[in-house]
Amino acid sequence: MRTIQAAALTEAVARLCIQANTYLPADIVAALDRQRKAEPWPLAKETLGLLWDNMKLAEQTHMPVCQDTGMACVFVELGQDVHIEGDFEAAIHEGVRQGYGEGYLRKSIVGDPLRRVNTEDNTPAAITVRLVPGDRCTLTVAPKGFGSENMSRLGMLKPADGVEGVKNFVIETVRLAGSNPCPPIVLGIGIGGSFDKVVYLAKHALLRPIDQPNPDPYYAQLEQELLASINALGVGPQGFGGQTTCLGLSIETAPTHVAGLPVAVNVSCHVTRRATAEL
């Protein structure tokens, strides 16, 4: 049994909130760099160049890449041999409070969905915990903006719809979203599980770097086919038209019921943020 102080969680979450909002992950930077060079359509190329400049400017001036510094989605892989000394969830919320305050990040959370009063400190965090073997605690903060979140979709397809049905659903989601989610987009796609599980799969898929294909060759192939189909839509950067509509996508799957084929698409943008620390 290893003990981790709740204060250590708070400190790490606060740091990760600022880091994630200021510096984009290496895989997203690499994809943006590749596409700004490869894009053939003039306005699209110019637009990608400006998005690149923005990313660099944020890095140099320590400013948030995007003003929507998001809902603080915190994923914890907690070793089952870890004892947390103190209140686990409160420590994470406190980390968000400190990070968003000290980092001059925007407070975008309302305490109630209908009465809508801002909590003023971006809490609560959206916490997802998974118990894993071992005595480590891995924290990932993935701030999620709602321009893209609002374009996400869930479908309870029929088994007979099969892989074509899944492809059509994903492509239709991108077509419906159009310019709203700030393309070039990144997609997390969940297939299988139950009504709630499939949405978790989609969100979790956004944590996987987009240069890492699904380990199952069948789904790696499906990822490639979907990416090609989406980039043939012509939506382009910011919806102005062009080749680069999607920078990358990740599929996660789970066993499902004989009678169902759930599919969920979590839409993210060119500011797909995540930062990880291990305690």
Added chain:
Amino acid sequence: MQYKLTTPVTREDLAPLRAGDTVLLSGVVYTARDAAHKRLMERLDAGEPLPFPLEGSAIYYVGPTPEKPGQVIGSAGPTTSGRMDAYSPRLLDLGQSIMIGKGKRNQAVKDAVVRNGAVYLAALGGAGALMAGSVKKLEIICWEDLGCEAVRRLEVKDFPLTVILDAHGGDLYESGPAAYLASLESKEG
């Protein structure tokens, strides 16, 4: 084609603009998002004056991050404009000339743009650090309780924007992707 404009603008200033053109905008720009728009409507309903003059004005749909000490503004990219669709036609009919945001608008907004000789311009979604560089001065003029959604008076210099909806019915979100796809077909042909 790139145009340089300074607010307040006239119908004549905006007439040459076409979807896909770029604009470097200078002058005063007011910020307002959903909550502020709702309050603008309440003022109009009550017959009370608005906190800023609408004639020839530009409204930017933005909720910036808090400015650090020494900064004029924090990160300041656009929010999704569609949430303002319910309010924009009324403001355009009362004299607002420029809307700045990102994402699709509904038919009522498109009609109001044509009817009033107005324009809808896109700022770069997600490019908050870059957009902030054009803001020279910031002052909160109304509804401070709304936090990042409070109405701000910005003075901007060469704010880089792209024309989405023009006064002649053009829509870059339709014509841009269509033109790109047509270019592929002509290559194949």
